[in-house]
Amino acid sequence: KGGLCGKTGVSLVVVLVSVSLMTIPSVHGGKVLVFPVDGSHWVNMNLIIQSLHARGHEVTVVRTATSWYIKENAPHYRSITVSLPEAINIEEQDFFVTFLVKMLTIEREGGSLFSFVKFYWEMLGSLSKIHQQASFLGIKMFENKTLMQSIRDTRFDVVLIDPGLPVGVLVAHELKLPTVFNVRWITSGEGHFVVAPCPTSYVPASRNAMSDKMNFGQRVKNMLYYLLNTCIDKFIVCPHYDRLVDRYFGPDVNFYHLLQGADIWLMRMDFVFEFPRPTMPNIAYIGGFQCKPSEPLSSELEEFVQSSGEHGFILMSLGTLVQGLPLEITSEIAAAFAQIPQKVIWRHAGERPNNLGNNTLLVKWMPQNDLLGHPKIKAFVAHGGTNGIYESIYHGVPIIGIPLLFDQFENILRLEVRGAAKVVQATELTRHNFLEAIEAVLHNPSYRNNMKRLSALHRDKPVPPLEMALYWIEFVMRHKGASHLRTESYRMQWYCYYSVDVICFLIAVLMTLTAIVVGSIKFLCFRLCRKRKPKQE
Structure with a gap:
């Protein structure tokens, strides 16, 4: 009897699982265009690509001829290789090592303020050059009419982008394709600062190693970091992409709006590790999706x-x-x-x-x-x-x-x-x-x-993070986007977003009403005074 119950239970589980799998919507043979970032970022992106390939999707990766992690030939994707005038600095293995050596030398030798300013000025110059070099990828693709027509003829379903170098955002706009970001970092730092509200009173700014419990002095410092990041993004990074937008799309298109307009943000973070902060409906958290049980050692x-x-x-x-x-x-x-x-x-x-x-x-x-x-x-x-x-x-x-x-x-x-x-x-x-x-x-x-x-x-999650990532990519493919999850607030003027115009209007109304009330009281007092004077005489 126990054996019969056990077999019946197993059969019931198999039936339930089979029915569940049959009812889950899926995408068969979708086509994904990928714009990755080289280095350690590629390790994460490659895992998602392998998983997409295993689910029957056709993946195409855009890479440069000088990529040192992203190989031209791989069993789970085909590649489009673009030759640039010079290699992007982050594709050179010793770039960050050289950067680290300079920084450590200044700090260990107790460098002067001038030394630090000079170093960070050089750092900003390097950052600008990286994005200038990356923007050439967009120029090379847009100017290659044969390549762009070939990409159009492939009829991709979605563009998967690491927006650390956001050239893919422009290509996706040109192709009128929905976009999914595999993201932690963007042009201005941490991704939330572009897509979600980030009160500086308790959300640490990018590059500011601080907790979410800040005293007054720390909040002042945090605000300064936020303003610094905003200035770096506006004056050092974005101009290279703004020029591309003006050149190929005209003045009516805003690069930052394109960046903020992604359908789904696959955020490589987990609130077990991160400090709590506001979020948005089109952000899916996949922190730790690369983790897996250990295997035996050699x-x-x-x-x-x-x-x-x-x-x-x-x-x-x-x-x-x-x-x-x-x-x-x-x-x-x-x-x-x-x-x-x-x-x-x-x-x-x-x-x-x-x-x-x-x-x-x-x-x-x-x-x-x-x-x-x-x-x-x-x-x-x-x-x-x-x-x-x-x-x-x-x-x-x-x-x-x-x-x-x-x-x-x-x-x-x-x-x-x-x-x-x-x-x-x-x-x-x-x-x-x-x-x-x-x-x-x-x-x-x-x-x-x-x-x-x-x-x-x-x-302790209902769905493993990697499965969550694949679900949302396929969701965008099935529904040709996810605009219903995306707020349009980024298109608003700053004074509208912060309701400065509404506050000014209400203040004006209040002042007008106050003036009317005060004026009316003064007028009534004046009339009463005039009526009393003849009686007293």
Whole structure:
């Protein structure tokens, strides 16, 4: 009887699942045009492309001839390769390393205000050049009539864009196709600042490593960061794309409106990690969509990990940026590692550090996700890249953070506020304070417990993040867009958006009514006074 019930139950589950799958709307053989950004962004985009291909969609990726991550030939997509006059700087592997070296040199040597101003002026110049180079991609495509006609003839259903370099937004407008953003960063910083309300009273501005609980001074600083980001976007970045819009679409089209008009924003973030903030109906949150259960290690790595015994092991990866750290910093890190009983696996591609202990294994590449999911992992030393952060949250591994550039300071801060990470600044790192940070994370159970709690929250979702991303892409393909979820507020003038005109009108009405009331009272008083004077006489 028990066996019969069990078989009946299994059969019922199979029937229910089959019926559910039959009722879920799907898209068969859709065509997706993709505009990615090279580097670490491509790792995320490539995963979505692979998943789209596995679901039967035809994917075409637009790349430049100098791309170093985005290959011309791949089994899960075909490519359109465009040759530019010069490579986009971010496609050069040593661009960010060179940038980091300059920044660390100024900070460690206690540079003057002039040195910092000069450095950030050079940084803004580099940023402008990156977007100028990226804008050439649009020119090359628009001027190639044969290519554009070929793209039209393909009859794509949707354009999937990483708006960090937003040339694809212009191409999608030309083709009159719906757009989906795979986004965290856009031209002015974090994506929410373009599409959703972002009160600076409790929403930290991009590049401002601060929590959502700010005192007056911090709110002043946050407002200044917001204004700075707005100015950089308006005067450094957008002019390159504005010129393209004027050239190909005329004065009636606004580049920023095109950017804000995406149908769906696939936001690579999770509120388990981010601070709460206002959002919009056309934003879908897919933070951690690249995370997955760990797989068995190679025999060599497994043997090294098991040799750690009861102490376990620590993982360290600063990505390719580790090449930008001076030897004296990496040697201090190595000296601290040599003093702990744990084994260490360190992804390190630069010059071999001094003071390297017998417990430390240097590798040029490692299966980071599989190591973070290993039962003997104790902590993760990381620079705060988004992929590594979410993999740590997924597997519940506390972090010792060494932020180096850009959003890494904000990312580590968010975990530190939640008690799941400890920060050591690269410019202040010594073997002593680094060792203290390691021992604090290893021996204080609150770090691991807090990260385990975040992991439980992150995993507790009705739909896996990757499935959520694929659903919304196919949703846009099925319905030829999602305009019903998109607000048109971005087309409003700023004084209309903030109701300045309404407030001024109401103030004018109130002042008019006040003037009428006061005038009427004065007139009545005057009349009464005139009537009383003859009687008194």
